[in-house]
Amino acid sequence: MSGPDPAVAAARRAVREALADVPTDGLVLVACSGGTDSLALAAATAFVASRAGYRAGAVVVDHALQAGSAEVARRAGEACEGLGLAPVRVVRVDVREAAGVAARDGWGGPEASARRARYAALEDQARDLGAAAVLLGHTLDDQAETVLLGLARGSGARSLAGMAPRRDLLRRPLLGLTREQTARACAALGLEPWHDPTNTPAGPEDSGAPLRSRVRHHVLPVLEDVLGPGVRAALARSADQLREDADALDALADALLTRARAGGDARGLDLDCAVLAQAPTAVRRRALRAALVAAGAPSGSVHRVHVEAVDALVQDWRGQGPVAVPGGGAVRRRYGRLTSDG
Missing domain, CATH: 3.40.50.620 (HUPs)
Known part of the structure; x- marks a missing residue:
């Protein structure tokens, strides 16, 4: 049978x-x-x-x-x-x-x-x-x-x-x-x-x-x-490989946020810039995006331009003013920490 x-x-x-x-x-x-x-x-x-x-x-x-x-x-x-x-x-x-x-x-x-x-x-x-x-x-x-x-x-x-x-x-x-x-x-x-x-x-x-x-x-x-006919399978394999990388980067970003939040307000965005600055760019920016979403910014509206602007408050600090982020809030740097308004 x-x-x-x-x-x-x-x-x-x-x-x-x-x-x-x-x-x-x-x-x-x-x-x-x-x-x-x-x-x-x-x-x-x-x-x-x-x-x-x-x-x-x-x-x-x-x-x-x-x-x-x-x-x-x-x-x-x-x-x-x-x-x-x-x-x-x-x-x-x-x-x-x-x-x-x-x-x-x-x-x-x-x-x-x-x-x-x-x-x-x-x-x-x-x-x-x-x-x-x-x-x-x-x-x-x-x-x-x-x-x-x-x-x-x-x-x-x-x-x-x-x-x-x-x-x-x-x-x-x-x-x-x-x-x-x-x-x-x-x-x-x-x-x-x-x-x-x-x-x-x-x-x-x-x-x-x-x-x-x-x-x-x-x-x-x-x-x-x-x-060639293998495009679909190749794209799916790429997704599998990138998911492994993304999972590893997410874990590193979570650990970075935990360190950067130490001594701050865990309810909103309150991060130590010195701790953030020590991390590799890919990890730091991933952490910043996660922090913005956790603070209330709509996930689908937080784009690279927003993350880069907030990252500049960490890596390229020249006394610039607050950065507007999706959801109506703003991020500013005060006394070596990133904080959010709104």
């Missing part, structure tokens, strides 16, 4: 490895849109959970941004129930309200707002149900697109490190699988995924389509035509 299709087996193996530490009485939730990747993940999770002894459910988030979204969400929920997942919850979120808050606070555009609203809903459901983990269906292709977008935006190492396989409750078992594999898994299992029309832009100039979709359909194919 032959085994499952190789793509089905690969998805199940990835889920099994990602959930190796889940207790036998634990609950795992799959974030399922009904699309190819998340439906393949839901099927693999249902199979693995039934044999490993833990419970597996699903959360379907309706962003209410397209006509008929409620029906799409309902069908995704039914598909998850058909796979044996329970409980299955369909949650509607108000992305437009979240986008208004984001625009006010400088936290990004509509895509970022939808992502934040989705993650907030998933985390709420996980807390309510006492879930041990929430699984997301991001694939190697998604990782490659994330890295490419970060490169185009001039982002730092943390952004170029892409999506982490695990962050708190969130886990991404399929980062080592391609979109072709998830599509094959669905076909092999007789599953009919929903295809988001916004994922197929009319052309590179189709400004109405999400930027990630335009990168997927028009930028990456050009890179593969010129550089």
Whole structure:
């Protein structure tokens, strides 16, 4: 008797490895849109959970941004129930309200707002149900697109490190699988995924389509035509390597902040410039960015220009005045320490 299709087996193996530490009485939730990747993940999770002894459910988030979204969400929920997942919850979120808050606070555009609203809903459901983990269906292709977008935006190492396989409750078992594999898994299992029309832009100039979709359909194919078919995998490998570097730098920056805060006010930004000045530039600037965010500056709005301006108060002190930072505050140097106003 032959085994499952190789793509089905690969998805199940990835889920099994990602959930190796889940207790036998634990609950795992799959974030399922009904699309190819998340439906393949839901099927693999249902199979693995039934044999490993833990419970597996699903959360379907309706962003209410397209006509008929409620029906799409309902069908995704039914598909998850058909796979044996329970409980299955369909949650509607108000992305437009979240986008208004984001625009006010400088936290990004509509895509970022939808992502934040989705993650907030998933985390709420996980807390309510006492879930041990929430699984997301991001694939190697998604990782490659994330890295490419970060490169185009001039982002730092943390952004170029892409999506982490695990962050708190969130886990991404399929980062080592391609979109072709998830599509094959669905076909092999007789599953009919929903295809988001916004994922197929009319052309590179189709400004109405999400930027990630335009990168997927028009930028990456050009890179593969010129550089070869291994571009996606190479970008994903780069993300893995940069994540290791970013984790190490974050640890060094955290330790630097601890030393620089000694004797100061731990509730806000209050740092010893002499301690900061002794650190390598990469570590010091990473620490300064973390300190600004901890003091209330919106993370998505703190850019390199802000960090460099604050760093100049440490490394190039000439008696200059305060530096304005996102969120309405300002950083100044007083008696050898950086402090914040606002």
